[in-house]
Amino acid sequence: MIYFDNSATTKVHPEVMKTFVAVNEKFWANPASIHEFGHQTNELLQTARKQVAEILHTSADKIYFTSGGTESNNLAIFGLANKYKNRGRHVLVSAIEHPSVLEAAKQLMKNGFEVEWIPVNSEGVIIIDALKKLLRDDTVLVSVMHVNNETGVIQPIQELIAYIRGNSRALIHMDAVQSFGKLPVDFAEMDVDAITISSHKIHGLKGSGLLALKTFIEVEPMLLGGGQEYGIRSGTTPVPLAVCTAKAIRLAQDHLQANASKLKKMTDELIHFLVSFPAIKIISPSNRAPHIVSFSVRKIKGEVLINALQQKNVIVSTSSACSSRHTKTSHVLKAMHLQDEYIKGVIRLSFSPLNTKEEIDQFKKVFTNVMNVIKGD
Missing domain, CATH: 3.90.1150.10 (Aspartate Aminotransferase, domain 1)
Known part of the structure; x- marks a missing residue:
């Protein structure tokens, strides 16, 4: 075939699968448990978090492991808009985003936010002049995918960032599901506030991914409960999936x-x-x-x-x-x-x-x- x-x-990388089996066999304790076995498992989880943070150039406590790109995008859209709504309730989203961003933005509209769609040209590239006209003093969030999943078009992220930073207080979310591992992606390279990564697009496992935030940026949680993932994503953290996400990210970055x-x-x-x-x-x-x-x-x-x-x-x-x-x-x-x-x-x-x-x-x-x-x- x-x-x-x-x-x-993508097909799971043999090294990722090997890691998944090993972690399940040796570190299957709940990382929130206070006994030594739980402590050892949590140490492994935190090591994975630090490894990802180093690659993305942010703080380890700003790496939130999730179930994948859809959850990460939802967490970014809802979490950032709600956390910083005191700055305004105006949101800009490109017209060619993934449905997990588009549908989340539509839900924001039902919750009292005003959402406008940034048009693209015939090549699928965001029209900068249109963005300039749409951006307002009360724009709280701009969400733009780095690489489109259908056409592969690369957005002019640096130019977009420069204008947004120079003319508003809006936060910037970048869906990097299709770009990480193919193009340079990190907070040092790009002055964005949030980055979405999905593991199974880079030879990792399905059902895993992450939302990374720039240091000092915060989001409101979507899942409430025991306060795992620094209170942002409650529920027992699946350590094998988190460790394998970090493994896939390291392999993609190294090569x-x-x-x-x-x-x-x-x-x-x-x-x-x-x-x-x-x-x-x-x-x-x-x-x-x-x-x-x-x-x-x-x-x-x-x-x-x-x-x-x-x-x-x-x-x-x-x-x-x-x-x-x-x-x-x-x-x-x-x-x-x-x-x-x-x-x-x-x-x-x-x-x-x-x-x-x-x-x-x-x-x-x-x-x-x-x-x-x-x-x-």
Whole structure:
């Protein structure tokens, strides 16, 4: 099987799985227990937290382990907006955010906040001039994803940050689920206030991730109870998942440059191949993350192409795993004003360092044969 759907989820790294088994076998105590076994388990948890904090350049007590990207994004949106609502109740969110941000923002509206959507251009890039017009003195939060999960477009984060910092007191949340491990991501590199990371996008385990805050930034908790995770996320912390999240983050960070270079070379080769088909339009812009290629076949439904490739043991997806099972057109593609003849035929190829040159070569052969059958050439 050739698996090119790594933006949906990645295969667990053998070292991460090895760590998961070891921690479950040796450190299965509740880290909140006061006995020595619980203390030892808590020490392991805090070591994992410190390791992540060092990589992201923040304080260890600002790393909150969660169940993944969706929970982390919800915690950021609700937690920051509510904590700092004395600054204002105006929130800005880009029009192409992940549903876990969009739906949380819509809920804020029901809770008395005013939310406005920052438009993007035809490449999916935030329109800076539009942001400048929307930003207000009472804007409390701006949420922008670093890399879009459907097209791979990289947002001009540094330019956005510079304007927001210079013209408001708004907090900045960055969804880095698709960028961490492919691009530099940390609080020293980017002057944001909150960063979301999901473990299973970087060869970690599903059901785990984190929200990281810049030192001195606070959030209001969403889960109340025993006060775990510094009172922000109550409930017994799953130490094996937290430790494995830290392991996946360390592996991704240690091999960042080499992996990014490898992925860019593979996706550049694929784009060069795909543009040779007259019916294909490349959706991903030139300013894209190294691991995502989004394209569309004119007047062909994406599901048709996916099924045809699947019969040849090639796994790809439509715009995103979160929307591929629904018939609604992607909100990202709508925001980009993609032409009607292409909007139903979008395919996303997404890669990881585990993919090989041999898989790329095999994909070319399979894809050419499938296209000849579908187009009747």
